[in-house]
Amino acid sequence: MLKALTDNITLLALLVAVAGFGSTEAYYAAFGLSFQVLGLPADHLVHRGLTAVLGAPMLGLTYAAALATVAFQARIAVLLGGVERLRWFDYALVGAFTATAWWAGRHAGISAAEADASASRSSLPIVAKLIPKSDAQTPGIDGAVDGYRLLLQNDSGTYVFKPVADTTRESPLVRFIPSGQLDALSVCARC
Known part of the structure; x- marks a missing residue:
């Protein structure tokens, strides 16, 4: 039980970080800035990874699917016919979830930048x-x-x-x- 909880938290943290990087990179790139030289704190990236769900609902589905996958590992192992196949299945899913989180985070960042760059829709001070x-x-x-x-x-x-x-x-x-x-x-x- 504790192992599944740890796996859930670890996978979710990975996806939030990846989405945060994708969102932040795309947002500042839209303004011609590289976020790596801006000196942004790590909590900014985590915040972007969590709030990117608002701009990309696909990201919320990715987070939920990743958590469900970890929660149902025992059943998936039986369906796949063993732990060895489950391991390879998990590797493939982590790759797919990570790619989807990056793509959805970038989409959210681009959408937010387009809104903030617009004179009629900007929410910046x-x-x-x-x-x-x-x-x-x-x-x-x-x-x-x-x-x-x-x-x-x-x-x-x-x-x-x-x-x-x-x-x-x-x-x-x-x-x-x-x-x-x-x-x-x-x-x-x-x-």
């Missing part, structure tokens, strides 16, 4: 005010009417962009402001 330091080379943003959105803020700096009207015809231009170049940054979720 609006940059209300961005004041660069006096010696910085960065132009400021004064007022939410400019329409800039906050994409990411981390130790290396701040990424902002202006959403586009049609994501199928144009891509948003992302501005990077290095850390230490800002005097103030104000955002609002519902301006």
Whole structure:
């Protein structure tokens, strides 16, 4: 019983991590950024792996099928005619589940990026005010009417962009402001 629970948790953790990597990679790639250089924490990838289910219901089915497969190992072994065949069956299923989790995670990431890059559907916070330091080379943003959105803020700096009207015809231009170049940054979720 404990072995089956451990197997379930391990397999689910693998699939969540793979989906999180796929979703995060696809999301930031849509903005022209490589997520590997952004310094994102591991919990961000886990969060993306769990919430990707909302953007790709196929991922939820993959998670459920993986858990059911582990839960019914004894019955599957009998149906396959032995433990040796079950082992090979499990290897094939883990490969299939992993590939499906990656694909579904990427799909969810692309869908989320398309929504966030769109001026009419973005849920990212609006940059209300961005004041660069006096010696910085960065132009400021004064007022939410400019329409800039906050994409990411981390130790290396701040990424902002202006959403586009049609994501199928144009891509948003992302501005990077290095850390230490800002005097103030104000955002609002519902301006």
